[in-house]
Amino acid sequence: MMGIMNLRMRRFLWNRMLDVLTYMILLVAIFPVGWMVLTSLKTSWDAQSLPPVWLFVPTFENYQALFSSGSTSSNFGGLLWNSVVVSFVSTVLSIVFGALAAYSLSRFRLKRGKDIAIWILSTRMFPPAATLVPVFMMMSWFDLIDTYAALIIPYTAFNLSFVVWMLKGFFDDIPVDLEESAMIDGCSRMSAFVRIILPLIAPGLAATAIICLMFSWNEFMFALVLSRNEVVTAPVIANQFITMYGVQWGELTAASTLMTAPVLIFAILVRNHMIKGLTMGSVK
Amino acid sequence: MKENNPNKDRLKYLLFVPTMVILVSMTIVPFVFSLLTSLTNYKATEPDNWRFIGLDNFTRALMDKDIQSSFVNTLVYVAGAVSLEFVLGILIALLLNRKMRGITVIRMLLLLPMMATPVAVGLMWRWLLNTDFGIINYYLSAWFEITGPNWLGEYALAMPVVILVDVWQWTPFVVLSLLAGLQSLSDDPIEAASMDGASSWQMFWNITLPQLKSIILVVLLIRIIDAFKSFDVVWTLTNGGPGVSTELLSLRVYRVAFKFWETGYASAISWLFLIIVMLITSQFIRFLYKETPK
Numbered sequence: 001m002m003g004i005m006n007l008r009m010r011r012f013l014w015n016r017m018l019d020v021l022t023y024m025i026l027l028v029a030i031f032p033v034g035w036m037v038l039t040s041l042k043t044s045w046d047a048q049s050l051p052p053v054w055l056f057v058p059t060f061e062n063y064q065a066l067f068s069s070g071s072t073s074s075n076f077g078g079l080l081w082n083s084v085v086v087s088f089v090s091t092v093l094s095i096v097f098g099a100l101a102a103y104s105l106s107r108f109r110l111k112r113g114k115d116i117a118i119w120i121l122s123t124r125m126f127p128p129a130a131t132l133v134p135v136f137m138m139m140s141w142f143d144l145i146d147t148y149a150a151l152i153i154p155y156t157a158f159n160l161s162f163v164v165w166m167l168k169g170f171f172d173d174i175p176v177d178l179e180e181s182a183m184i185d186g187c188s189r190m191s192a193f194v195r196i197i198l199p200l201i202a203p204g205l206a207a208t209a210i211i212c213l214m215f216s217w218n219e220f221m222f223a224l225v226l227s228r229n230e231v232v233t234a235p236v237i238a239n240q241f242i243t244m245y246g247v248q249w250g251e252l253t254a255a256s257t258l259m260t261a262p263v264l265i266f267a268i269l270v271r272n273h274m275i276k277g278l279t280m281g282s283v284k
Numbered sequence: 285m286k287e288n289n290p291n292k293d294r295l296k297y298l299l300f301v302p303t304m305v306i307l308v309s310m311t312i313v314p315f316v317f318s319l320l321t322s323l324t325n326y327k328a329t330e331p332d333n334w335r336f337i338g339l340d341n342f343t344r345a346l347m348d349k350d351i352q353s354s355f356v357n358t359l360v361y362v363a364g365a366v367s368l369e370f371v372l373g374i375l376i377a378l379l380l381n382r383k384m385r386g387i388t389v390i391r392m393l394l395l396l397p398m399m400a401t402p403v404a405v406g407l408m409w410r411w412l413l414n415t416d417f418g419i420i421n422y423y424l425s426a427w428f429e430i431t432g433p434n435w436l437g438e439y440a441l442a443m444p445v446v447i448l449v450d451v452w453q454w455t456p457f458v459v460l461s462l463l464a465g466l467q468s469l470s471d472d473p474i475e476a477a478s479m480d481g482a483s484s485w486q487m488f489w490n491i492t493l494p495q496l497k498s499i500i501l502v503v504l505l506i507r508i509i510d511a512f513k514s515f516d517v518v519w520t521l522t523n524g525g526p527g528v529s530t531e532l533l534s535l536r537v538y539r540v541a542f543k544f545w546e547t548g549y550a551s552a553i554s555w556l557f558l559i560i561v562m563l564i565t566s567q568f569i570r571f572l573y574k575e576t577p578k
Contacts, residue, residue: 129534157310256404
C-alpha cells in the first residue's frame with residue numbers, strides 16, 4: 001500500500017515538475033515578443049529606463065509618433081502601405097499561377113511531369129543571396145529598381161514552388177470523380193475547377209496564402225537592395241531606427257509590433273494548417 | 285471526354301506558362317547572367333569599364349581569407365543551430381505530448397517566435413542583450429551579481445549567441461511538427477511494450493523514434509535549407525561583426541556586391557555559394573530517399 005502511494009506521489013510530483021519546466025520554456029519563447037509589445041505601450045522615458053518598468057499606464061504615444069509628421073519616420077504609414085501592396089500582389093499572383101500549375105500536375109498525365117515537379121520544388125533550395133546580385137542587375141537593366149514590380153516579381157517566384165507543392169497535395173486528396181461528374185453535367189473543366197475544386201480546398205488555400213503573405217511581408221534582403229525611396233517596405237526602415245537616428249526604443253518597438261501583428265493575427269486564424277504549410281505538406 | 289483531345293493536351297501545358305515564366309526568369313536567367321558577369325571585372329559603379337578576366341574571380345574567391353571564414357561561419361551556424369534545434373525540439377515535443385491542460389493555447393503561443401518579423405526579432409534580441417541598456421545583463425547583475433559579458437561584441441561569444449537566437453526562433457517549428465507527428469501515432473505498440481515491461485527510454489528509442497523518422501528527416505531538410513538562407517536576423521543582430529566573426533556567406537555576398545560594388549566578384553561568390561548549398565542539400569535528399577522508401 002505504501003509502495004503504491006509512493007509511486008503515485010512520485011509520478012504526480014514528476015509531472016508537476018515537468019509542467020513547471022513547460023511554463024519556463026514557454027516564457028522564454030514569448031518573452032522577447034511580449035516585451036516588444038509592452039515596451040511599445042510605454043512612454044519613451046519608461047521604455048529605456050533601467051531597472052525595467054513593469055507597471056505603467058499604457059499609452060499610444062509611440063504609435064502616434066510613428067504616423068505624425070516631424071518624427072524620425074514620418075511616413076511609416078506609407079512604408080506599411082508598401083508592404084501591404086507588395087505582399088498582397090505577390091501572394092495573389094503566386095496563388096493563381098501556382099494553382100494552375102498544381103492542378104495540371106495533379107490531374108493530367110504530363111510528359112516528364114515528375115521532373116517538372118521536382119524542378120519546381122528544387123527552386124526552393126536556392127539561397128536567395130545567390131540570386132541577389134544578378135536580379136539586382138536585371139532590375140536595373142529594365143529600369144525597375146525602386147518600383148513595386150522589382151519586389152513583386154522575386155517574391156512571387158520564391159513563393160511559387162511552395163504554392164505548387166502545397167496545392168498539388170490538396171488537389172491530389174480530392175477524388176477525380178467529383179469534377180468528372182460535373183463535367184458530364186455540362187461544366188467545362190475550368191468551371192468545374194473554379195466551382196467545385198477550389199471551394200473544397202479553401203482552408204488549405206487560405207493557409208498557403210497566409211504563409212506566402214508572411215514571407216513577402218517579412219522579407220528584408222531583396223527589399224533592402226531593390227528599393228530606394230518609393231517602395232521601401234517596413235522591415236527595411238525598422239533597421240534604420242538604430243543606425244541613422246540613434247536608438248528610439250519606444251518607436252522602434254511600436255514599429256516592430258505593427259510589423260508583427262498582422263502576420264500573427266492571420267497565423268492564429270489558420271493555426272491548424274500552419275504546421276502542415278510550413279513543412280510543405282509532409283506533416284498532416 | 286476523349287483522352288487524346290488536342291485542346292486538353294494544349295491546356296495542360298498552358299497551365300504551366302505563368303509559373304514557368306516567373307520561375308525561369310528568377311532562377312535560371314539570373315544564374316546564367318551571373319555566370320557571365322562572374323567572368324568579368326564588372327563593377328556596377330563603373331558600368332562602361334569592364335573586360336573578361338576568365339576564372340580569376342573564382343580563383344580569387346577560393347584564396348580569399350574573408351570568404352573562407354564566412355564559409356566556415358555558415359557551416360558552423362547551420363550545423364550548430366539545426367542540431368540544437370533538433371535536440372531541444374524532440375525533448376520539448378515529448379514534454380508537450382503529455383496530457384496537459386491548455387495545450388491548444390501553448391501550441392498557439394509557440395507560433396510567436398517563428399511568425400515574428402525577423403528584423404524585429406533581431407532588433408529585440410540586440411536590445412535585450414545590450415551591455416549597457418539590456419534587460420538580460422541588468423537582471424544578471426541585480427539578481428545574481430554577475431557582470432554579464434558583451435554578448436554580441438566579443439569574438440568568441442558572438443557566433444554562439446547568434447546561433448542561440450536562431451534556436452530561439454526555429455525550435456518551435458521543430459517542436460510543433462514533431463508534436464503533430466507524435467499525436468498521429470497509435471498508442472497500441474507503446475501499450476503492448478509497457479505491458480512487456482519496457483522502460484520509457486526503450487519505448488522512445490525503439491518504437492516512437494522510428495515511427496517519427498520520416499517527419500524528422502523532412503523537417504531536418506527544411507531547416508537546413510532555411511538556415512543556409514539566413515540573412516536578416518544576423519544582419520540586424522551583429523551585421524557580421526565583431527570583425528567578420530558572424531559574417532555568413534549571404535552577408536559576404538551582400539557586402540562585396542553592394543558595399544564594395546565588385547559585381548563580377550560577387551557573382552562568382554554567389555555561384556560558389558549556390559554550388560555548396562546544392563551539393564549539401566542534394567546529398568541530404570539522396571540520403572532521405574534511401575531512408576524512406578515509398
